[in-house]
Amino acid sequence: MAAGHGGPAGYTVTELALLTDRQPDLRLPRLLAGISYYNVAGLRDHEQQYGPLPLWGTSGRRRPGRLIDVVDASGLTGRGGAGFPTGRKMRSVASGPGAAVVVANGAEGEPASCKDRLLLTRLPHLVLDGITLAAHAVGAREAYLCLHGQETELLNALDEALAQRSRAGLDPVPIQLTGIPGRYVASEQSSIVQYLNGGPAKPTFSPPRPHQRGVHGRPTLVNNVETLAHLALIARFGDRWFRGIGPPSAPGSTLVTVSGAVRRPGVYEIEMGTPAGQVVTLAGGAAERPAALLVGGYFGAWLPAGAAWPVPMSHAALKAAGGAMGAGMVIVLPVSSCGLAETARVVRYLADENAGQCGPCMFGLPALADAMADLAYQGGRGRALERVASLAGLVAGRGACRHPDGAVQLVRSALRAFESDARWHDHRGPCPGVARAPLLPVPGDADWDWA
16 A cells, blocks of 8 residues: 555545455554545544543553463564564563653654655654554653654644643653754664763664663663564464464564565555566556665665565565565565665765764765765776675675664665676766666755765
8 A cells, every 4th residue: 555646446545445444354454554645534533533532541451461362472573674573572561670761763764765755744643653562561761752853734633633642641651752963873773862861863782682671770661663663563463463474483474665667666465475567567667677676775785686585574585585574665666776876876875874983984984975976987997896795795784783784785786786787887987877867766866076
């Protein structure tokens, strides 16, 4: 199901929701069942679609900690990138010393992703339900919803949603809305924790991890907002319902942002394990003959189209294929574009967005970005490809955080996926694809001179 664009078979979002109402045996959509292209789901609309907040442990209902057992049994994993089992993380926080803290990460750092923004703008109460349920289950006394501070319109809308809930007496632990700096590294979980502790929004060394010692030194549960929206549905319908779709090893549904050379770019809800090629088909199919897919975002990996098409969308399957699930992005690169040029643009962006805490970030990534730009836009000397590979080896595994490794993973995947193109560039100069308009979204790209 698409949001903001036509859905499968040409249906609009509203029409698909109506079809689901008439055919209750349809297994999707789940998260997006109550979505409207035109209106934000207010509290009354939300409760009509999903039912009231099932706050476990009140009015004689099951104890709050039982929800952790149900989430664990559901097999829900984080939808923000790492794919860590949510129930296990909740249990660790709940068993820690002192009162816990819950942090919902809605700061969508990936420029190519818009699934979290979709949930927060159209279905805010599903996310807010998940925050409250998680806080209740782990015994938290503080809860935060974090997103980028420049999203003023969204912040104002969420303020109103929280006011609706306050008037209804829904959230025993008040949810504090917090704007964080709008940088790529700021949305990493340790960056958010450090910012809430009064420090800069930059990744910190680990251990300790946030679930061990996070906000104010307390055990802190940090989850992506999509993960918490799934939790809100699991609390209502149970673990068996959640496992009703997707493979046993990776159950449930997930949101994916599909873009690039597709006919209907947008956010789609799919079963975990759906082949990547079928995801492209849901988005109307490729608008041009595809050369490769970028799966998992800018810390993900390029996969040649033929190899990527049958690969299931799950962490294990994509990793086995040399890719990454990440936060659920599929970008189709057409044969008329240059994958090396697109990668060079992204690596330059990642180099500029570095945390500035170690040599690999401060010096290694800019040098790697220069080498990629040289290979993509200059080439012709027979040495650029060797320099890129050498710098990637020097940067990998030496950073103070994951940022340098993420950039290296993207570069190395490009050298594999576009191996013959890389040799051409290195020995003969740029291919015609470098003249095509950029495909991948890169903030501030217009300010850079690639000539």
